[in-house]
Amino acid sequence: MSKNFFSTQYWGRLSITTKFTLAVVVLLALVALMALTSFLALTSVRRQTEAVLLTNPQSSQPALEMADIEDARRQINQTGQSATTVLLVTIAVTVILAFFIVLLLNKSITRNINRLTNAATQLQEEKKRSDNLLNVVIPIGVALSAEQNFDRLLEKILLEAKSFCHADAGTLYLRTENDNLNFVIVRNDSLNIAMGGTSGNSIDFPPVPLFNTTGKPNHSNVAAHVALTGDSINIPDAYRAEGFNFSGTKDFDQTTGYRSTSFLTIPLKNARNYVVGVLQLINALDQNTGQIVAFSQSLEQIAASLSSLATVALEAYIREQNLRQEIQQLRIEIDEVKRQRQVTEIVETDFFQDLQAKARNIRRRGRSSRLEESE
Amino acid sequence: MSKTILIHSFRHGVGRSTIAANLAFLLASEGQRVAIIDTSTKAPATHLLFGLKEDDMAYSFNDYLLGQCDIQQAAHNVTGHLKESLKGQIFLVPANTKSEKTARQLNDAQDALLLNTGCQTLIDSLGLDALLIDTQPGVSETALVAITVADTLVMILGLSKQDYQGTGVTMDVVRQLDVPRVVLIVNEAPTAFDFDEIETKMEQTYNCEVVAVLPHLDEVMALANKDIFALRYPNHSLTTQLRKAAINLTS
Numbered sequence: 072m073s074k075n076f077f078s079t080q081y082w083g084r085l086s087i088t089t090k091f092t093l094a095v096v097v098l099l100a101l102v103a104l105m106a107l108t109s110f111l112a113l114t115s116v117r118r119q120t121e122a123v124l125l126t127n128p129q130s131s132q133p134a135l136e137m138a139d140i141e142d143a144r145r146q147i148n149q150t151g152q153s154a155t156t157v158l159l160v161t162i163a164v165t166v167i168l169a170f171f172i173v174l175l176l177n178k179s180i181t182r183n184i185n186r187l188t189n190a191a192t193q194l195q196e197e198k199k200r201s202d203n204l205l206n207v208v209i210p211i212g213v214a215l216s217a218e219q220n221f222d223r224l225l226e227k228i229l230l231e232a233k234s235f236c237h238a239d240a241g242t243l244y245l246r247t248e249n250d251n252l253n254f255v256i257v258r259n260d261s262l263n264i265a266m267g268g269t270s271g272n273s274i275d276f277p278p279v280p281l282f283n284t285t286g287k288p289n290h291s292n293v294a295a296h297v298a299l300t301g302d303s304i305n306i307p308d309a310y311r312a313e314g315f316n317f318s319g320t321k322d323f324d325q326t327t328g329y330r331s332t333s334f335l336t337i338p339l340k341n342a343r344n345y346v347v348g349v350l351q352l353i354n355a356l357d358q359n360t361g362q363i364v365a366f367s368q369s370l371e372q373i374a375a376s377l378s379s380l381a382t383v384a385l386e387a388y389i390r391e392q393n394l395r396q397e398i399q400q401l402r403i404e405i406d407e408v409k410r411q412r413q414v415t416e417i418v419e420t421d422f423f424q425d426l427q428a429k430a431r432n433i434r435r436r437g438r439s440s441r442l443e444e445s446e
Numbered sequence: 447m448s449k450t451i452l453i454h455s456f457r458h459g460v461g462r463s464t465i466a467a468n469l470a471f472l473l474a475s476e477g478q479r480v481a482i483i484d485t486s487t488k489a490p491a492t493h494l495l496f497g498l499k500e501d502d503m504a505y506s507f508n509d510y511l512l513g514q515c516d517i518q519q520a521a522h523n524v525t526g527h528l529k530e531s532l533k534g535q536i537f538l539v540p541a542n543t544k545s546e547k548t549a550r551q552l553n554d555a556q557d558a559l560l561l562n563t564g565c566q567t568l569i570d571s572l573g574l575d576a577l578l579i580d581t582q583p584g585v586s587e588t589a590l591v592a593i594t595v596a597d598t599l600v601m602i603l604g605l606s607k608q609d610y611q612g613t614g615v616t617m618d619v620v621r622q623l624d625v626p627r628v629v630l631i632v633n634e635a636p637t638a639f640d641f642d643e644i645e646t647k648m649e650q651t652y653n654c655e656v657v658a659v660l661p662h663l664d665e666v667m668a669l670a671n672k673d674i675f676a677l678r679y680p681n682h683s684l685t686t687q688l689r690k691a692a693i694n695l696t697s
């Protein structure tokens with residue numbers, strides 16, 4: 072990538088801090104240059120004049136032109152004063168210059184100052200997020216990868232996400248080969264419902280089809296929609312959400328007296344961007360009041376990271392299962408008829424018959440010679 | 447009593463030479479006197495593993511078959527070539543590396559007697575504790591002739607469909623040559639497998655003892671037949687496995 076220093080794009084990408092530093096550096100360089108030249112000029116004038124006046128007053132031309140020592144002093148002072156003036160003017164000019172440089176580099180300073188304060192808060196958010204990632208999400212991912220029992224692994228995925236997001240309920244769906252979402256783990260704390268996984272209770276909810284019988288994608292169910300698009304959906308209130316059919320949820324609410332409100336639905340996407348399952352969290356609870364609230368955006372991001380680690384663990388488990396199955400299949404791969412035929416073809420040859428006789432001979436001899444040895 | 451151990455397989459490249467060389471090294475490091483005969487003229491590798499240069503091989507196993515030398519003349523003491531001093535000794539009877547076409551191979555039944563005499567001579571003259579034979583793979587005549595002299599036949603196989611079938615055929619043929627002891631070593635097993643399960647399945651399938659299930663290791667591959675794994679990695683778990691196998695095979 073070539074850096075074009077003259078393009079506004081290049082400058083625009085620099086942060087305000089960089090721009091300001093640049094301007095200050097230019098300014099300081101100019102001031103330093105000016106100060107240095109004036110200092111050099113001043114010293115040389117003073118040296119020359121004083122040398123002429125004090126050490127060799129008669130013979131030197133400049134000395135003769137001056138009336139007396141006072142006159143010379145005044146002249147020196149004047150030179151000094153004008154040098155100071157030049158210096159001050161230079162500083163003023165450079166300050167203005169620097170100001171214009173900053174203006175030039177940055178079309179709108181105020182906007183950037185705002186951005187600076189925004190960046191600070193954003194930075195804090197980022198830090199919180201990365202702290203969460205490091206201290207919460209990654210340890211969960213490690214724990215998931217270590218899980219050897221598939222039911223417990225599935226359960227852990229849901230429970231960890233649920234507790235992290237302070238959700239009252241949640242469902243984990245796995246995608247089947249015929250493109251259905253099967254309910255595999257269902258939890259609802261306030262209704263005291265635990266189904267699937269290690270709970271021992273089976274789940275009788277019918278699977279959610281990703282495509283209807285005519286092959287049309289099922290975008291009305293939020294879990295199916297998320298599986299189809301691979302994007303997560305955050306809904307503050309299911310009863311006021313547009314575009315999705317929450318009839319299943321409403322039926323459930325009607326029979327149980329529950330009120331499903333906020334939904335966070337996240338795809339479990341593998342490295343090839345294929346959705347292997349869907350994680351759905353329901354009713355985020357405010358940590359202080361216990362009230363049902365919407366899932367915050369930062370939670371959504373962390374839950375997404377968690378879901379990708381969960382997918383890695385799921386895929387690793389499935390891969391290992393497949394490998395284990397392979398060995399059983401390979402063992403069965405011996406074609407016994409062919410084996411019999413191949414063996415017969417070899418042992419029926421004259422060569423083999425001859426060799427067999429020789430082998431017997433060798434072994435008999437070997438045995439007898441060993442017998443002699445041991446005697 | 448000395449043992450003649452034949453390292454065999456159905457297929458090329460399953461690790462016969464690698465395993466033979468490592469077993470020889472481990473036995474010699476326990477103080478045994480060991481020899482290896484490389485009868486695999488198609489792709490001889492054993493001399494490489496022991497750092498024996500082609501120019502230093504005055505006579506090969508094929509020269510013995512041709513009657514051009516005694517078997518002892520073809521046996522090269524390679525103990526000094528190793529980077530480590532050993533309690534025992536290793537002798538190598540290399541395969542001809544020059545021209546495969548002119549090289550005489552084991553090929554008719556009569557050669558079984560010639561090989562047997564060679565082995566006995568070598569065992570007696572060098573005072574060997576164990577004699578290892580690296581074979582030509584498969585059920586070719588060259589391979590079958592060598593089998594007649596084996597006290598123990600070690601069949602090496604990998605986890606591939608081809609190996610399953612071919613090993614089945616080879617085992618059936620071998621059993622008709624009255625080999626006193628036939629065992630299996632599974633080599634290059636992917637570490638994702640359950641090794642105990644492999645062992646049981648193999649034992650059931652071939653009705654035969656499994657001496658070891660060795661993993662596929664990049665370290666072995668990286669050595670590319672230029673050095674002996676057990677010498678380079680004395681404390682590796684694979685070395686421990688090979689040592690156990692060596693003890694099992696000579697007991």
Ligand SMILES: Nc1ncnc2c1ncn2[C@@H]1O[C@H](COP(=O)(O)OP(=O)(O)O)[C@@H](O)[C@H]1O
Nearest residue numbers: 458459460461462463464634661662663666667
């Ligand atoms: N357990 C192993 N893991 C990885 N590579 C192996 C293993 N065993 C053997 N190899 C490699 O496979 C190749 C073939 O082995 P080799 O001993 O020459 O086979 P063969 O003598 O049966 O033809 C060699 O490059 C060797 O380093």
Ligand SMILES: [Mg+2]
Nearest residue numbers: 462463489491
């Ligand atoms: Mg070989």
